[in-house]
Amino acid sequence: MSPNLWTSGSSNGDGDANLDQDYNAALLYRRRCQLTSEPYTDRRGGVVMKAMVVREAGGPFELEEREVPEPGPGEIRIKVEACGICHSDAFVKFGQFPGLELPRVPGHEVAGAVDALGDGVDLFSVGDRVGVGWHGGHCFKCDPCRRGDFLNCKSPKVCGISYDGGYQEYLVCPWEAVARIPDALSAVDAAPLLCAGITTYNALRNSGARPGDVVAVQGVGGLGHLALQYANRMGFHTVALSRGKDKEALARKLGAHQYIDATAQDEVKELQKLGGADVILATAPSGKAIEGVVNGLSGRGKLMLVAAAPDPFSVNAFGMLSGKMIHGWPSGSAIDSEDTMRFSALTDVRPQVERFPLEGADEAFAKVMENTIRFRAVLDIAS
Ligand SMILES: [Zn+2]
Numbered sequence: 001m002s003p004n005l006w007t008s009g010s011s012n013g014d015g016d017a018n019l020d021q022d023y024n025a026a027l028l029y030r031r032r033c034q035l036t037s038e039p040y041t042d043r044r045g046g047v048v049m050k051a052m053v054v055r056e057a058g059g060p061f062e063l064e065e066r067e068v069p070e071p072g073p074g075e076i077r078i079k080v081e082a083c084g085i086c087h088s089d090a091f092v093k094f095g096q097f098p099g100l101e102l103p104r105v106p107g108h109e110v111a112g113a114v115d116a117l118g119d120g121v122d123l124f125s126v127g128d129r130v131g132v133g134w135h136g137g138h139c140f141k142c143d144p145c146r147r148g149d150f151l152n153c154k155s156p157k158v159c160g161i162s163y164d165g166g167y168q169e170y171l172v173c174p175w176e177a178v179a180r181i182p183d184a185l186s187a188v189d190a191a192p193l194l195c196a197g198i199t200t201y202n203a204l205r206n207s208g209a210r211p212g213d214v215v216a217v218q219g220v221g222g223l224g225h226l227a228l229q230y231a232n233r234m235g236f237h238t239v240a241l242s243r244g245k246d247k248e249a250l251a252r253k254l255g256a257h258q259y260i261d262a263t264a265q266d267e268v269k270e271l272q273k274l275g276g277a278d279v280i281l282a283t284a285p286s287g288k289a290i291e292g293v294v295n296g297l298s299g300r301g302k303l304m305l306v307a308a309a310p311d312p313f314s315v316n317a318f319g320m321l322s323g324k325m326i327h328g329w330p331s332g333s334a335i336d337s338e339d340t341m342r343f344s345a346l347t348d349v350r351p352q353v354e355r356f357p358l359e360g361a362d363e364a365f366a367k368v369m370e371n372t373i374r375f376r377a378v379l380d381i382a383s
C-alpha cells in the first residue's frame with residue numbers, strides 16, 4: 001500500500017491509536033466526509049486528499065494520500081472537480097520534460113473552484129469556478145513578459161510539470177495561471193477546453209482567416225473535433241481532412257461543410273478546387289501527414305501547427321514563394337482560456353468526453369496513448 005497519513009501517523013504515539021490503526025474506520029470516516037462535504041482530517045488536524053502520482057519514469061500512476069497544500073503568497077488553492085488527460089501528460093509519465101522532477105502529479109486541464117487564497121491575491125474569491133491549462137504561470141520580469149508575451153516567458157511554469165497538477169483533489173498554482181469558467185459549462189466539459197480547446201480556438205482566431213475563408217482542419221480527433229466546431233462557429237468555410245469514411249458523418253455534424261477522405265481522394269486537388277485553403281490547421285501529430293497537404297494551401301495560405309509531430313516534414317521552397325506561411329501556435333494564457341470558454345458557452349461548442357474516476361488514471365492514460373478515446377478523457381474527480 002502506498003504511504004498515507006493514516007498508517008504513517010500510527011507510529012508517533014499521540015492521539016487515538018485505535019482509530020489510527022483501524023483502516024476500515026478510516027475508510028468509513030473518509031466516505032462520510034465525501035458524502036457530507038465535511039473536511040477529511042487525520043487525527044493531527046492536517047486535511048488529507050487523494051492524488052495520483054508518478055513516482056518514477058515509466059512507472060504507474062500511484063494513489064497517495066497527501067496533506068492538502070497551503071497556498072503561498074500570490075497563489076490560489078483550487079478544489080479540483082475534473083481534470084482532462086492529454087497526450088502531453090506523457091512528458092511526466094515517462095520523465096521526459098526538461099527540468100521535470102519526480103514524483104509529480106500530472107494534469108493541465110484542471111477545472112474546479114477556488115478553495116483558498118494566498119496573500120496578495122485579490123482578483124479571485126473563494127468559490128469562484130476556475131480552471132488552469134498548460135500555461136501555469138510566468139515571471140512578469142523577463143523581456144518577453146515585459147512585452148506582454150507571457151507564453152514565451154524565460155521562466156515559464158507548466159501546470160502538472162513545474163508543480164503538481166490536476167490528477168488530485170486540491171492543487172495550488174500561481175494566480176496568473178487561473179481562468180474563470182462560465183456557469184454554462186460543467187467542470188467535465190470545461191477541462192478539455194483548457195488545453196485542446198484553447199489551442200485550436202486561439203490558433204484559429206489568430207490565423208488571419210476571415211469569415212467565408214476556406215479553413216481546413218487536418219485530423220478529426222481530440223483537437224480536431226473541437227477545431228471543426230470553432231471553425232464553423234467563426235464563419236469559415238470549414239473542411240475536414242481525415243482518413244476513411246467512418247468519420248464523415250461526425251465531422252459534418254460537428255460543423256464541417258465538406259469532408260475530404262485522404263484514402264479515396266487527393267487532398268491537395270480537392271482543396272485546390274476550392275481555390276486552396278486559406279488556413280490548414282494541422283492537429284494530427286504526423287509530419288508525414290502534414291507534408292502531404294501543404295500544397296493544398298492558397299497562394300498566401302497559412303499552415304498552422306498546433307500538435308507536436310515527432311517526425312520532421314519537408315516543404316518545397318519554390319512552392320512557398322507565392323507567400324505561403326508556416327506558423328506554430330502555442331496554447332494561450334489564462335485570459336485566452338477565459339475567451340475560449342466564453343466563446344464555447346456562447347456558441348454551444350462542447351468536447352466529447354469519456355469519464356473516469358481519479359483512481360482510473362492509468363486506464364484512461366493508456367487509452368489516450370492507444371488513441372481509443374472518443375475524443376477526450378476526463379477524470380471526474382468531484383463525483
Ligand atoms: Zn495538453
Ligand SMILES: [Zn+2]
Pocket residue numbers: 138139140141142143144145146152153154155
Ligand atoms: Zn517572464
